[in-house]
Amino acid sequence: MSERQSKPRSPWAAILGLLLLAGLIALFVFVLPKVGLEASLMWTAILGGMGWLISTSAERKAEYRRLLAEEKRKLYFEFIDFLLSVMATSESGKEVEVNKEEWRRWSLRLAMVASDDVLRAWNHVRGQAVDPGDEKRDAAEVLKPWGKLLVAMRKDCGHADSAVKPSDLLSVFVNDVHLYRDVLDRP
Secondary structure, X not given: XXXXXXXXXXXXXXXXXXXXXXXXXXXXXXXXXXHOHHHHHHHHHHHHHHHHHHXXXXXXXXXXXXXXXXXXXXXXXXXXXXXXXXXXXXXXXXOOXXXXXXXXXXXXXXXXXXXXHHHHHHHHHXXXXXXXXXXXOOHHHHHHHXXXXXXXXXXXXXXXXXXXXXXXXXXXXXXXXXXXXXXHOOO
């Protein structure tokens, strides 16, 4: 489930909210007409205070989300730099050695900031890189998890409705992606 999708709330929260609303309605209908203007002013102040607390809490959450989004963007740009350095090493003809410490560092950083979808995609990429299995895998099968990771990062940065496919993002890094487009974009 992505960040932008809201998680289902507990049914107890809904019941508590309904009870609070019913209590406020009962207060206005039954109590206020009997106690007079002073009580009305008191309740207005109480409800105003409650409104202020709720709006302050909402503002804090919005600010936290904004700061988290900034951190994610910074982290993802750093990750792209890491990815480019790995790709430059592989293009130079050298054997690409997986620096396990670097992978662990990225795993921890992504675990703290990234969305669930990005983390799952990263775990798939990392698992494939650390244990590649068959050495003669098709290039598309090697690139596919990387493409899904880049799409998940892009969506996590605010492009939730984007129709960009893994092959579209990989074509920025890989020249012959058009040869593998069907495999890369398959779910």
